[in-house]
Amino acid sequence: MSNPVDYRPRPGEIPTAPGVYRFRGPDRRVLYVGKAKNLRARLSNYFAPLRTLHERTRRMVTTATSVEWTVVGSDIEALQLEYTWIKEFEPPFNIKFRDDKSYPYLAVTLADEAPRVMVTRNHRIKGAKYFGPYPKVWAVRETIDLMIKAFPIRTCSDSSYKRAMDSGRPCFPGQIGRCGGPCSGRVSIAEHREIVGQFVAFMASHDRSVITRMRKQMQDAASAQDYEVAATLRDRVLALEAVLEKSAVVLPESVNSDLFGIEHDELAAAVQQFIVRGGRIRGVRSWVVDKELDLGLAELVDSVLQSAYENDEPPGEIIVPELPDDSEALEQWLRGMRDGRAVRLRTARRGDKAALLQTATLNAKHTLAVYKTRRAGDFVARSQALADIQEALGLDEAPLRMEGYDVSHLAGTNIVASMVVFEDGAPKKNHYRRFSIPEYADDTEALYQVLMRRLAHIDDDQDEPDPEAGRPGKFAYRPNLLVVDGGQPQVAAAARALADSGVEGIAVCGIAKRLEEIWLPGDDFPVILPRTSDALFLFQRLRDEAHRFAISYQRQKRRRDIGSVLGEIPGLGPRRVQSLLRHFGSVARLKAAEADAVAEVPGIGPVLAETIVKALRAPAPEGGVPIEAPDEEAAADAR
Structure with missing residues (x-):
């Protein structure tokens, strides 16, 4: 165990500019990477008296044997450098993402001669357009099955496509009507790319105008007595309607947002990401984060967003439970991943977005509970x-x-x-x-x-x-x-x-x-x-x-105490006592209520209500204690 005093820099040596700092161990391994708007102010916190530091911070500074820093020009540069070094050095005291599972995506290989739609977990297919992530593989396959009925595009593998094009015989999926690529012999490469464009446009926006146009084309075909075309268009309309029904509308159709629910304790944090496009939940991600140092919710948000958008392009709006201190720099960093288009970080306190964020948080709470249960059951x-x-x-x-x-x-x-x-x-x-x-x-x-x-x-x-x-x-x-x-x-x-x-x-x-x-x-x-x-x-x-x-x-005893006092009031039986407690939710609210409010409880008249209020507000007998303290729940939970 080292003494931080031995490697503490002199205050005058540390610049006051923004930058990134690294704590290193005796073997020169990087133990922790952090960023700061003011390096001198930030690093001085680590070299405070050991007894004043949080235990996890104290363990980090006593494990380290040196600290070094790099000055950068702005907060956004500090954020970028911190992200790069965390990925490069994998410091043990920085947040670790335990759940490294990958999620399935629906991908369209736009760089191919005849683009195909496929299920993949690979984020590095050159020129591919991704949709998702989806919670399960079957959810992606179900979406593809519905979509190719409306937009018949290629689903066969590259080897099957090449073999079919060389031989002039349709691939096997094409023979059974499961592949609509040029290898099926029904469309040209140019016609196929046009259908692929329609597929991608609909998946990106879920625009109902596509369905409206198809309905009009169907009616025109039926009026011209071209019933086969009308039947084909009808099937496509039904398929698109089915896709839209699979995605519940949770927000206005103009909303494209990511919402992050976070539940954390001393050791771990669970993250639930809802991906909303066109007002519909298009994907869900969930993972668990190990906490090594004592991080607050705002610091967790910072690290979570850096991880979430490592491979994915962020939307224009990201809703989080709490804004980090460097939210402006984080917005600039995310904007760079959107080719310069604006990204806005915000919280939601009321309305539909707040309700959806609460749902995401509840899911995160469940994820953390399941994680702990599984760990306890091992x-x-x-x-x-x-x-x-x-x-x-x-x-x-x-x-x-x-x-x-x-x-x-x-x-x-x-x-x-x-x-x-x-x-x-x-x-x-x-x-x-x-x-x-x-x-x-x-x-x-x-x-x-x-x-x-x-x-x-x-x-x-x-x-x-x-x-x-x-x-x-x-x-x-x-x-x-x-x-x-x-x-x-x-x-x-x-x-x-x-x-x-x-x-x-x-x-x-x-x-x-x-x-x-x-x-x-x-x-x-x-x-x-x-x-x-x-x-x-x-x-x-x-x-x-x-x-x-x-x-x-302890709560059982309190309920019995107040129940016995209420039970001594003439005219109050067990049922009325339960009705009172159920109506007001707590003894504190019941004691604070006026007689008119008490009289609103079913079975309690005005006279009985006056009697109840007087009994509850009567002074305690000499040497006794009040029935309940006004802040009963807070006091009990504090214990």
């Missing part, structure tokens, strides 16, 4: 996580049974705690337990009480599982590791409980949420696990599950 990854925890904490054996603890309360009332159990790295929900705590001094004292109660039963014979009953005992089995939510104070309380209870052979640690670091009893410095390690992921899952279980129990 037995090999869980086994590696347990082995890594054993090594990192210096345990004699892998912690096959881990118990996580968290305390929750609302302004010192309804104090509860949770115990969750992970066996072999997976939740054991029938072993979860919850605790009510009658007296409260602070979180550490509450945690001490809970662990003393749990440890008192650690070796009780009566707590062993009952095979005949088919269920575990009160606490089931002895854990290998106790994990508490918090840092040094919480770990010290847990260690004190172990010492006072006389229980030996159980390890204890804490995970601090802000920096995601692991604390051991008596240590002055935490254990730092790699940000992408399965061991840290397992600790986080255990901590988050304990928090969720404690919060859910």
Whole structure:
């Protein structure tokens, strides 16, 4: 581990101009690449006192042994150089795109003598026009099947086309009516290119005027009694209508935009891109990003857009959840990919675009949840996580049974705690337990009480599982590791409980949420696990599950409390109590409501409404506490 002071440049040496900087490791490998409008101001942030830095930034600067920079003329040049160096050096502390899967596109090979339409994942076909991406290959094939009914163009392979043109015999797809190229003998090369042009124009705009023209031609052919031509045009109109029906209209037809929904946590981010052309969703992309440093949403947007348009041309409008600081430079960079045509970055706060962005964000949230679930369900990854925890904490054996603890309360009332159990790295929900705590001094004292109660039963014979009953005992089995939510104070309380209870052979640690670091009893410095390690992921899952279980129990107690108070009001039965809580959504809203608003609830008259309001606003009895705090949800979630 290096000391940043040893390689910190003198402030006067660092220019104040825009530029790109690189941190290098002891082997001269580039660890991180970043850009800045003011290099001196930006780099000074990395050389602040180590205790003030985020843990991931602290790990990067202590791993690096040197820093260098390159001055450029403008923000847009800094953006371009940063992008180039990230692709060239692949720095480990920059964002990594885990999901490197490619998406299928519909491509038209315009550079060929007789262009063909095809399904491909190759972005580098010379002269090709691409449409998509599509979520699945079958979606591209379905679109092609419909489109070639309206625009019969070539679908056969290059070898089949060459063989057919040399022999004068149609290719096999042409013989069965699946290929409309010159090899079929029905059109010339010039006529075929004209049809290809119509195909590309319709795919690019989904212009309904094409259908209108075909309908008129069909009617003219029918009036001239040319029924075969009229039937062919009818089939083409039906095919185009089917293509349009496959693409739902979500925005006005003049809208050509890309929308990016992003959901992220401490370790990863999921991105959902909706590609809207002509007001219709023409394609969807989804990928997961690994976060090594602590990046905010705006910085994520910057990196996501650089990746999204690495091979694709951006549209004129890009809608993102939050604008990055260098949005103007980013717009200029994207404009260069559109041959100088304008690109506008914007957010959407209301209207149809905001609703569609919310849908994309919900999809991103689902993608992140699926990614975490699959990672948690990987037995090999869980086994590696347990082995890594054993090594990192210096345990004699892998912690096959881990118990996580968290305390929750609302302004010192309804104090509860949770115990969750992970066996072999997976939740054991029938072993979860919850605790009510009658007296409260602070979180550490509450945690001490809970662990003393749990440890008192650690070796009780009566707590062993009952095979005949088919269920575990009160606490089931002895854990290998106790994990508490918090840092040094919480770990010290847990260690004190172990010492006072006389229980030996159980390890204890804490995970601090802000920096995601692991604390051991008596240590002055935490254990730092790699940000992408399965061991840290397992600790986080255990901590988050304990928090969720404690919060859910605490809310149950609050609901029972307010329900009992309401139930004491004459004329209010269980059904009316539920109707009140369902109507207002929370106790805070119910307490703040006037009698007229309460009377709007079905079954509640004006007189009863007055009685309810008076009961809820009555002062608490001496020595008591209010029924609920006005900011109940925020306070509970903060816990």
